[in-house]
Amino acid sequence: MGAGKLFESMFNIDYTTAVVIGMAVMIFYTLLGGFLAVCWTDLFQALLMVFAIVVLPFIAYSNIDPEIMNKAFTSKENIFNPIPQGAFAVVLISIISSVAWGLGYFGQPHILVRFMSVKSIKLLPRSITIAMVWVVISLVGAVVIGLLGIPLYADLPNGDEEKVLIYMIADFVSPYFIGVLLAAILAAIMSTISSQLLVCSSTLTEDIYANIIKPKASGRELLFVSRLFVLIISLVALVLSFDKSSNIFNLVKFAWGGFGAAFGPLVLMALYSRKTTWYSALAGMVIGTIVMLVWYFTGLNKYMYEIVPGFLANLIVMLIINAVKPNTDKEIDEEYNRVQSYLKAGYTPPSKDGDNNCCA
Secondary structure (H helix, E strand, O other): OHHHHHHHHHHOOOHHHHHHHHHHHHHHHHHHHHHHHHHHHHHHHHHHHHHHHHHHHHHHHHHOOHHHHHHHHHOOOOOOOOOOOOOHHHHHHHHHHHHHHHHHHHHOHHHHHHHHOOOOHHHHHHHHHHHHHHHHHHHHHHHHHHHHHHHHOOOOOOOHHHHHHHHHHHHHOOHHHHHHHHHHHHHHHHHHHHHHHHHHHHHHHHHHHHHHHOOOOOHHHHHHHHHHHHHHHHHHHHHHHOOOOOOHHHHHHHHHHHHHHHHHHHHHHHHHOOOOOHHHHHHHHHHHHHHHHHHHHOOHHHOOOOHHHHHHHHHHHHHHHHHHOOOOOHHHHHHHHHHHHHHHOOOOOOOOOOOOOOOO
16 A cells, blocks of 8 residues: 555556555565565665655755744644643553554564574674664654654645655655655565565465475475465455555554554563463463454544553463463473573573574
8 A cells, every 4th residue: 555655646657556566566576585585675675764764854844944833833722732731641541552552563573583583692682772773763753754744734635644754755855866765665665565475474384384284395385385375465465455545554553453462462471481381372362362353343442552452461361371370391491491591691602502592
């Protein structure tokens, strides 16, 4: 959908055609290079995104009419502070919901798989630093762009708010650099969808096809099946994205909440509790997902983001089951102790042989 709206806005082509073109390009390089290609393209895409997210706010701010900004900050109905008096509870819940977005990161498979692919556990501190610096820069830049967009594009028709970044680039950036910044938007779209496609197809191939359907499948067969799943998932996504009236932000918000509620507590408990078992993990995932969906479809998400009750329900269920029936597998205990020893030693493995064991 992001690719469709971008191409439609900038090149004035049919939305459906734009979506198909975007999907074709992303499928091509995902199938061609697999995980390695996705990692390398992510690197260059991220560099483009950093450039756009850092440079654009300065360009836009320096070109905004001071009168517009002065009016936005000094008017009685200050658009940067639209909090009515006596609405403390509403504001507090809104803040909790906003902060809860962070819980979604724990359950994002396409993000976690990057850390799992690290060459050595000794490189994890560097990976963490890079990830945190990138998140701070990108989110601060995005928020500033959003704030600047409020006075600049207050009269946009409903549904066009998602095109603020595109309009800002077209209005304030030199024609010589517009293509670069628009490529940054496309980079954000491509890096996310290619990572999701790869993780989904790998999960279906390794965990279902190779484990349940055909355990003795050859490497060539698994590669073919993985590529087939990429195509199937892409086609499903393509059909869903034809609905132009859907709001990208709401779709991402819903999916982000689902990932966080279903998988977030499991990742944390697997890392920090030796008591965790497969049945507490399964029960937590099921209950967390159900609570999240019920909260959303009953309309309670208007008051609080659905990831909060879903995440808490998942975590509570896992804690209860872990307390009643904890893990008794000695092999898991040994692995847990080994990982903890690596962490206490400052990510320095005791020997070369164990260098990548904990990452596995």
